[in-house]
Amino acid sequence: MNISIVVPTYNEIESLPILVDKILDVFGTNDLDGHIIVVDDNSPDGTGKLADELSRRDGRIQVIHRTGKLGIGTAHIRGFRHGIDVNDSDLIFSMDSDLSHDPEYIPDFISMCDNGFDVVVGSRYIRGGGVENWGLHRRAMSRGANLVASTVLGVAVGDMTTGYRCYRKAVLQELDLDSIRSDGYSFLEEILFYCDQKGFRIGETPIIFVDRTHGSSKLSKAEMGKFILTLLRLRFRN
Ligand SMILES: Nc1nc2c(ncn2[C@@H]2O[C@H](COP(=O)(O)OP(=O)(O)OP(=O)(O)O)[C@@H](O)[C@H]2O)c(=O)[nH]1
Ligand SMILES: [Mg+2]
Numbered sequence: 377m378n379i380s381i382v383v384p385t386y387n388e389i390e391s392l393p394i395l396v397d398k399i400l401d402v403f404g405t406n407d408l409d410g411h412i413i414v415v416d417d418n419s420p421d422g423t424g425k426l427a428d429e430l431s432r433r434d435g436r437i438q439v440i441h442r443t444g445k446l447g448i449g450t451a452h453i454r455g456f457r458h459g460i461d462v463n464d465s466d467l468i469f470s471m472d473s474d475l476s477h478d479p480e481y482i483p484d485f486i487s488m489c490d491n492g493f494d495v496v497v498g499s500r501y502i503r504g505g506g507v508e509n510w511g512l513h514r515r516a517m518s519r520g521a522n523l524v525a526s527t528v529l530g531v532a533v534g535d536m537t538t539g540y541r542c543y544r545k546a547v548l549q550e551l552d553l554d555s556i557r558s559d560g561y562s563f564l565e566e567i568l569f570y571c572d573q574k575g576f577r578i579g580e581t582p583i584i585f586v587d588r589t590h591g592s593s594k595l596s597k598a599e600m601g602k603f604i605l606t607l608l609r610l611r612f613r614n
Contacts (some may be wrong), residue, residue, distance in 0.1 A: 377486060378409045380465040381479075384448050385414055390471040390590035392513045395471075396430055396437060400413045401497060403436070406483050414473075415440045415451040433478030438462075448539070448594070449563025456528050456548050469542045474588040484581045486541040493579035494547050495571050497533060498540030499563040504582030505535070525565050530609045531572045533580060536565045537603075540583055547576050561599045562606035569610050601614065 381399055385392055388505050396412060400504055403410040415430075416424035416439065424441050431437040440454055459468040467489055471477045481498060488496040499523060505595045506513060518537065525536040551570050558566045 378463065378465045379467045379468070379469060379482075379486070380411045380413055380455075380459030380463045381469040381482075382413045382415060382452055382454070382459060383469055384451035385416045385419060385423045385427070385473045386445055386594055387419045388421060388591050389419070389421045389423045389426055391475045391588070392426060392473050393430060395425055395473055395475055395479070398410055399471075399482075400434065400436065402479045402482050408482075410436060411459070412437045412467070413440065413455045413458050413463075414438070415442065415455045417442045417445045417451065420525055447559035447563070448561055449559045449566075452563060452567075453553050453556065456543070456553065460548060464545075466545055467542050468545060468548060470539055472539050474591055475584065476585050476588055478586070481583050483538070487540060488579045488581050489544060490549055491579075492577060494544050494564060494576035496542045496579045497535055497538050497568070497581035499533075499535035499580035500583060500585050501534035502582050505584065507585045507587070509587035510585075513584075519609060521600075525603075528573075528611050529565065529569050531567060531569060531578075533572075533578055535564070535580065536568055537561070538562045538583075538585075538597065539564060540585075545572075546573045547571060547574075550574065557572050557609070558602065558606050560602055561595060565603070566606055566610060 414427040427439040431439050459465045485496045500507050
């Protein structure tokens with residue numbers, strides 16, 4: 377199985393080396409032919425430079441540098457293209473770099489794809505899933521956002537805002553990635569909406585999301601506003 381893991385980074389210098397080691401461990405124990413594609417937006421803390429060092433040590437780590445903070449959505453797309461065009465991977469994952477997404481779950485996503493799913497999302501909101509170390513406010517916000525998103529868009533997925541995902545290559549090849557207008561976090565709901573519209577089978581596998589202990593969040597109020605606007609644009613797009 378040839379897989380690529382797209383990891384967008386912006387100021388994640390402490391977490392990235394730990395994450396990379398964990399992913400490589402999972403590749404080894406599961407006999408996976410895998411690559412890690414770090415997409416760094418010229419992080420002021422030097423994450424991009426560190427990623428280059430890691431890449432020099434192990435060729436399975438690939439690094440894409442962008443000129444500035446262009447958003448998590450376009451970072452995912454840039455990584456997907458590398459996973460398809462350069463690595464020719466069967467499955468392409470996305471995973472946050474702040475250690476909230478445990479690489480130990482990678483085999484669970486793969487078995488869901490083996491069972492016929494085209495897209496698999498790592499879900500906090502199905503049986504067996506959850507969130508560690510989030511306060512009531514953050515829990516309520518995330519839950520609420522997901523309820524609103526799946527209701528407004530009519531997509532039967534419990535966790536539409538999770539960034540831990542796995543797509544079959546054919547899915548990403550068939551979607552018109554250039555037509556996705558969200559550059560930031562709302563990209564996550566937008567691409568899932570198109571997957572559903574195209575009739576791809578979307579599955580959910582439970583994950584325990586662990587709140588970051590290094591670095592700081594990039595999820596701004598502006599991104600939350602764009603989340604609502606994107607829902608409305610997609611809902612009323614015709
Ligand atoms: N390349 C790139 N990566 C980004 C950008 N914005 C966020 N990221 C990365 O995307 C991932 C998710 O961002 P987070 O800030 O952790 O968002 P979150 O998980 O919703 O928020 P927290 O729970 O506070 O961590 C992290 O790996 C970030 O470094 C961006 O503009 N460009
Ligand atoms: Mg995070």
